Amino acid sequence: MSSRFFLFFDNILFGSLVTLCFANENIRIKIANCAVDQYECDDRLRHSIKGLEKMLSTSLRRVEHIENKAMGTLLGLSVAIAVFVATTGILGKNGLLADAGPVLRNAASFFSLVAIFYLFGSGFLALSAYKVGQVYSPTLRDRSPIIEKKKEKMTILFCIEQNRLVGTSRSNLLSASFTFLRNGLVGVLALGVLVVLSEVVHSMQ
Structure with a gap:
């Protein structure tokens, strides 16, 4: 039961980050332990080199697509941070919540910290996913005419x-x-709601 709750909160609060980190560690080990000789009896060796190269191009496009999505996330994140920075002055002496009660101010401080944590966390993860050039492709040496076809396919x-x-x-x-x-x-939206709520309360006084 406790593991279910942990997985639930991990999913809601962190996008299953803990689970995905364990999965990525297993992937890292697989990458490190992978060798060309492991594909000596692979069923896909029956395909022609041209057919395998099409599969390789597809795998490269998939990685490139993920890189593009990561870049898009970073661009969206920069806009979100710009909006957030524009609202950071609301808790100051001359801010919109300067005259608000302690409950609203504490809530605003909490949501500000939440927004900072998640926005910068999102940027860090997107940067980790955006690693241009870290892909695998046969070298000229691997495609040398003296290399047997099976080895090239492998x-x-x-x-x-x-x-x-x-x-x-x-x-x-x-x-x-x-x-x-x-x-x-x-978090940023909640901060905006608090500002509006504060203005409504202030206008009613």
């Missing part, structure tokens, strides 16, 4: 699987980044 399969693992790892980080960004925006 190398391509190795690159395909490595790119798949890399893509999955980055996708996990990006998924958590989206959740952090969502929660950060909720």
Whole structure:
């Protein structure tokens, strides 16, 4: 029961970050232990080199797509942080909540901290997912005419699987980044609601 609650809160608050970190550690181990010779009996060796190269291109496009999504997240995050920074003065002496009661001010402080934590957490995770160039592709040496066709196919399969693992790892980080960004925006929205509520209360006095 306790593990279910932990997984539930991990999912809601952190986008299953803890679970995904364990998964990424397993992926890292698989990447480190993977070798070309492991594909000596792979069923996909029956495909032609051209067919395998198409699979490789697909794996590279997937990683590139994840990188583009991470970049988009960073751009959206920069806008969100700009909006948040514009509201940071509301708790000052001349801020919109300067005359608010302690409950509203404490709530605003809490949501400010929540927004800071999640927005910067989202940025960190998106940057971790955005690693241009860290992909696998056969080198010119691997494609040398003196290399037998089976060995070349095995190398391509190795690159395909490595790119798949890399893509999955980055996708996990990006998924958590989206959740952090969502929660950060909720914090900013809650802060805005408190400002409006404070203005309403102030106008009624």
